[in-house]
Amino acid sequence: MTDHPLFETRGLGVTYPGRGRREAPVHALREVDLSWTGGEVLGLVGASGSGKSTLGRTLTGLREPSHGTVLFGGEELTGRRDRTFRRQVQMVFQDPYQSLNPRRTVGSQVMEGLDIHGLGASEEERVTLAVTAMERCGLAPAERYWHRYPHELSGGQRQRVVIAAAVVLGPRALICDEPVSALDVSVRSQVLGLLAELRRTEGISLLFITHDVGLAWALCDRVAVLHQGSVAEYGATEQVLGSPRHPYTRELLAAAPVPPVRR
Ligand SMILES: Nc1ncnc2c1ncn2[C@@H]1O[C@H](COP(=O)(O)OP(=O)(O)OP(=O)(O)O)[C@@H](O)[C@H]1O
Ligand SMILES: [Mg+2]
Numbered sequence: 001m002t003d004h005p006l007f008e009t010r011g012l013g014v015t016y017p018g019r020g021r022r023e024a025p026v027h028a029l030r031e032v033d034l035s036w037t038g039g040e041v042l043g044l045v046g047a048s049g050s051g052k053s054t055l056g057r058t059l060t061g062l063r064e065p066s067h068g069t070v071l072f073g074g075e076e077l078t079g080r081r082d083r084t085f086r087r088q089v090q091m092v093f094q095d096p097y098q099s100l101n102p103r104r105t106v107g108s109q110v111m112e113g114l115d116i117h118g119l120g121a122s123e124e125e126r127v128t129l130a131v132t133a134m135e136r137c138g139l140a141p142a143e144r145y146w147h148r149y150p151h152e153l154s155g156g157q158r159q160r161v162v163i164a165a166a167v168v169l170g171p172r173a174l175i176c177d178e179p180v181s182a183l184d185v186s187v188r189s190q191v192l193g194l195l196a197e198l199r200r201t202e203g204i205s206l207l208f209i210t211h212d213v214g215l216a217w218a219l220c221d222r223v224a225v226l227h228q229g230s231v232a233e234y235g236a237t238e239q240v241l242g243s244p245r246h247p248y249t250r251e252l253l254a255a256a257p258v259p260p261v262r263r
Helices: 052-060 082-086 108-116 125-137 157-168 185-202 212-220 237-242 247-255
Strands: 005-018 025-035 041-045 069-070 089-092 172-175 205-210 220-227 230-236
Touching: 005 052, 025 052, 025 069, 025 230, 041 052, 052 089, 052 172, 052 220, 069 205, 082 089, 089 157, 108 125, 108 157, 125 157, 157 185, 172 185, 185 205, 185 212, 205 212, 212 237, 220 237, 220 247, 230 237, 230 247, 237 247
Parallel strands: 041 205, 041 220, 089 172, 172 205
Antiparallel strands: 005 025, 005 069, 220 230
């Protein structure tokens, strides 16, 4: 499996059917060929509506391709993703409320995936795994948060719970769709720091979807620029954002609120 990229798309297209007879279908992705090597942070940037979320959702299997294929570790993914895949590839959305159940405590939600995937030999071991994941994600000591409900946490803490619920499963990849866009500026860099650290220490590959080229520049090893459903440019961050070749990439950089700086 190591010889193959983590994910690869070949001629990937996604078309949303128009509603009713008057609405034309939307070609959200067209002929996308991408190769995402494991262990790195791949940024997916582009304007609103360029197809970023559609691509993220298609990789995780939340949406099926209309054309082309998605490969994971060299194997074509078709139909319902198997359990191993669903454990290895986790998603983090912009709004943590989307992923959390408002009526269940933090601890039980971090534990839930372990039950679903049959991980941990006993209840005690599952609690230990959940506590470790929570503390790994900055919710320490875990007992302070364990019995709380999502509404009793800050936005940053809620996103940490979502990340802990993913990390506890030992994933290979996290697909993060605007993971800090809904957070207060003051906690953004902390959550970004956590994601970068998870890549470094646990070797989790990150797909970082953002409309913010500055963030992509700071965090990503490689960047793919999506423009109207197609890949305009793809390569090392320094190259794509440092000396952009595509006019659309230059436009994106010019429109960035603060000139991006490489950290
Ligand atoms: N479920 C859907 N049904 C119909 N059209 C959709 C659906 N989801 C997305 N689209 C359309 O597909 C295109 C790509 O949408 P997508 O959400 O992937 O863009 P995005 O780059 O993530 O945008 P944003 O930065 O605003 O999140 C848009 O034109 C959008 O309106
Ligand atoms: Mg989106």
